[in-house]
Amino acid sequence: PVITTLSYFIIFFQQRIEIHKLRQGDNLILGFSIGGGIDQDPTQNPFSEDKTDKGIYVTRVTEGGPAEVAGLQIGDKIMQVNGWDMTMVTHDQARKRLTKRNEEVVRLLVTRQSLQKAVQQSMMS
């Protein structure tokens, strides 16, 4: 029962987003920018609540791009990309995992502070 309760909560903490890449000339673009990584300085991340968090965060979402259409928001933390874990990768590894040339669709698992806070508050009350 504990495990099921935990998985119940995990589903609420996180959100799955499916982005279809857009072809621009020779490149496939997703329409957002990432920041963070284990080789970067976590204290300069404006979106993380815990300033030692070295995960990958969405720092910008281009208007009208595929990411915005799919529902990605600025400040989201990317936990997985197509099943690959993104919580302990370097910045460059993250970039590579997102920009694989043979993939047209990326499925992201993101977590959002607003979601977390809402659940935390309802848990505490």
Added chain:
Amino acid sequence: MSAAMDTESTYSGYSHYSGHSKKAHRQGRDRHKSPRSKDGTRSEKSVTIQTPPAEPLLGNDASQAEEGQDDNWGETTTAITGTSEHSISQEDIARISKDLEDSVGLDCKRYLGLTVAAVLGLLVFLTPIAFILLPQILWRDDLEPCGTVCEGLFISVAFKLLILLIGTWALFFRQPKADIPRVFVFRALLLVLIFLFVFSYWLFYGVRILDTKDTNYQGIVQYAVSLVDALLFIHYLAIVLLELRQLQPMFTVKVVRSTDGESRYYSLGHLSIQRAALVVLENYYKDFEVYNPALLTASKSRAAKHMAGLKVYNVDGPGNNASGQSRAMIAAAAHRRDSSHNELYYEEADHERRVKKRRARLVVAVEEAFTHIKRLQAEEQQKAPGEMMDPREAAQAIFPSMARALQKYLRTTRQQQYHSMESILQHLSFCITNNMTPKAFLERYLNPGPTLQYDRDRWFSKQWTLISEEAVTSGLQDGIVFVLKCLDFSLVVNVKKIPFIKLSEEFIDPKSHKFVLRLQSETSV
């Protein structure tokens, strides 16, 4: 408070050998002391510090004029007590008349003290020479011959006396800077020491050598040499006690002027209160802005307006309850909603604007005036002899163009009584002579400077009174407060001890300075 108490305590350079004069006049001082202690208007002791004009004291008739200032002191004293909240009592009048008497006697006492000091100094200096010469004069034939050893000792005595003379001249022969109320404790101590010392040497000499007509001349000369050595050591002691001990800073002193709150901090060493007061006053003349009574009228008028609108009517019949009335007035004034803070704010902003405008006009006028003057080089001086002017004439030539702007600026900043036209012209010719720029000429007028910059009769502060709860010869301690009062304002001095500092060391290896690069890159995908 009197000028008489500073008879023997002239902060004098004349040698430390003036102990006799001090002892002789000590009885005189004690005689005057008792009526003064009956003064009941204040519980603290108040004594006078007076700064004389800077002139050498010996053989100068100008000091007579200064004593003349002392004679007028009676009137000044009257003015002080007149402005205090107590009216003049019988004791005050008695004190004033006594001051007048004493200040006349002060003249003789000071000169007497100086001559006695000089005579004593000479006597002490000649003592070793006398010790050496007297046996030669009195019983030359009986003396044992004493060859090279004695001659060597003569040379050493001569040089040591020379060194003593130069040292005494360097250390003690200085113009007195001020009259202080009480005698210097350390000086008195040293004088007593010297007196006892020389007296005991003479006693021994008289009894053991003169009476018995000792024939061992070498021993006598060595005795004289030991006297000179001991005098040199006393001189060393004098340097340490009088000069070196107070050099290391131990106290920080905060001086606040009572009229406008201007404050400064100074560092002092171990000093007595009167000497600390002297240091504070010496620094006052160069650090504090000159006291300008015209600047204080604004706050006084505001305070007057605050209470002016209220009047007390007594409806319960006669019965003059003064304290009740004033309390009622204060309460009413507090409740009244007045906008005097508004007035102050706008008035100050307006004044600032006006001052800045006038200042701009003044700077432009002066710069323009200075462009009309050009210095003639030596070769050019032969070519155009007709138009040449000396600095004074040049100043008079360009003064009219800036006079009005300067006058207006001084009026706005309320400095006009400090600068007469003559002084401005003099300063202008001084600046022209020394190739100063307009800004250098103006620095004297744009901001009020320290008191020393101005003419002596514009100073409002020449005679000071030291008011202290502790004895003025006692040393400074943490927490002592004393007040230096002059006619128009006072300086409140607060003494604080410099804290004991615990300093520890830490070693950093120069190789331990290492850095990493921390980035936060952003990549668009």
